[in-house]
Amino acid sequence: MSQVTSAPLPVRSPLPASLAGSSVLIIGGSSGIGLGAARLLHSLDVRVVIAGRDKARLDAAVADIRSGDGDAEVLGTVVDAADEDSIRAAVEFTGTLDHVLLTAGGYVGAGPIESIDPKDARTAYEQRVWAALAIARASVGRLPAGGSITLTSGLLVTRPRPATAGAIAVAGGVETLVGSLAVELAPRRLRVNGVRYGQFDTPLLRGVGGLPTDEAVAAAGANAPLGRFGTPEEAGAASVVLMANPYFNGQVITIDGGQSLV
Template identity: 35%
Template structure:
């Protein structure tokens, strides 16, 4: 693996939901910059495929687990403690999509989405706090939908607004140790989850909503997470950074 930078030499990073999309791209970027990386995923086959794709050798530790299961999180933190003894960066990325009209959201769906997107993220951070080195960084994956109302996104967007709020409150709570906590709000990013929600014939219309006229990539997100996790962002704390091509802040002139 060829490195172009070395911002993470000697650093230990955790990426939850690291088997595909933004998580996998971020793990790859951090490896390229010198980090030793721990990735998680619920499916062992996908986890094995991600390890093979990353080709990081003993610099990659893969731990199967569900962030919504506290016993799995305990096993994850114990595996990190035994292997590395600390963490310098956590990308709390694991999450699921759910888009339904409000009248169609069932209690079971509510519990499922909150269990992973909110509860899982809360306890991911809680369980890893004892492992965080002073001046470590935590980056939480939120969503552009916390900034703008979108039909069918009430449940999903509410969980993402909640985790951005956690970024601010965790930043306040952990600041005495120099630990920074920020969130990122990706826009339309072409990940497997994106393709599950939107059909190919819908992509052009969605891209037309973005002022720069294109969909984002997982690598676009990885670039920003790496920046926030590095010393270059040492004075950025409690913030949300939109990675959306201007989707939230501007009105596009493109036609779909």
Template identity: 30%
Template sequence: MGFTNTDMAGRRVVVTGAGRGLGRVLATAFDAAGAQLGLVARSEQALTKVASALEGDPLICAGDVRADGFNESVAEQMVDRFGGIDVWICNAGVSPEVATVEETDPAVWRDIVDVNLTGTFLGARAAAKVMEAGGRIIVTGSVVGVRPRGGLAAYAASKSGSHALVQALAQELGPREITVNAVALGWFDTGLGAHWHRDSERENDIAQHTALGRWGTPEDLPGIYLFLASQASAYVTGSTLTVDGGYSLL
């Protein structure tokens, strides 16, 4: 019997960036759906707080997704604890305050690209080493990588690069029946978009340029990830699925 788009019973799932925002929302949703979780973030304290609110007993892995060997360590711990990995969600990411290209410090550029793009590559690489047929790699992209916005050049470049990475990995891993997809998120009132949401001028501007006329909420987030993690998406790979309320249409 195949999995439904919400049935994660027995699925072994890694969520990076799980200490806050979207990662916390995903951890909660996958836990409720019965997954065996590996939670990854820099702060062990934040992960412990997330884990304490879950029904299951997740593996906690505190560290930096950019660090050599860290993602492989997470994969090894998942294999030791749960016997393998079925789904790896590359969700860890950072976003800067708005800055023009002249104002952007090169060190800030490198940090954003290193976390959002290199960290994604290293996570996907570690997952691919241990995944078997039916594995799923899901990357949190952004509508800013599809429709760049002035003042977010580094973030847009990192997310656009992750979308291209997904296409390349899908071709490489397809013969092994491992799918690789990205979710291009729009503007949500949680996670990296929260500080934008608190600015009434920006909040209204984005809402007016969204077909549904509103920002996304945490309840709008998990469904697409649960779908991509399930058997229901077995023939979907190399895609960037936009979840933005129609922001990219206007």
């Protein structure tokens, strides 16, 4: 369990293989980027607990992860990231915990400024910013020295588009939290980082982008600098790097296939 200490951060290999034997809770792990990260972690012999709201989706994702390479335990637990009690229950359910990844959330609250539904804007805040604070509050007492929390942002923070303010302001809030939590938790030798994602082919992107088929996704992705959108595993791998390397702290790294350059 973490506590303020004069002992330095433990040294361990910064390579992802060093995560073997550890335990990771992924809130938002039943789909998309979180599921991509869960599959990779399972293949590294990491115990994975995934959490999301929909039980059937969760059960299918657990089966999917278990079917991949790796023998470590895979569990699922229902959670609403907007509800702190629910997050505390998920942390309790997880038991031993070395790293937390928060990818829960969708694209709620978008639209022209006059038509933003305040209820949606509040939901966006609760499931992204409040969830990040709640997971930090719930997990700091359990994470060991060197443990980490990885949060989620998006490229629209630095490459804004019209009619996105209500949805994307919360991602900016999450980026701010990365730094403030990192300095607060460093004396406990805990780390907080974030990933700013470009466009990745997930159920969320397909829904928001009106891309119902693989052909539609390929056609839309052809305009990206590398000629396609990223895969969920490519996205999830960025968070695995942040968990594994003990000297990443307080950083928001961008993975976007070069999209931020054009």
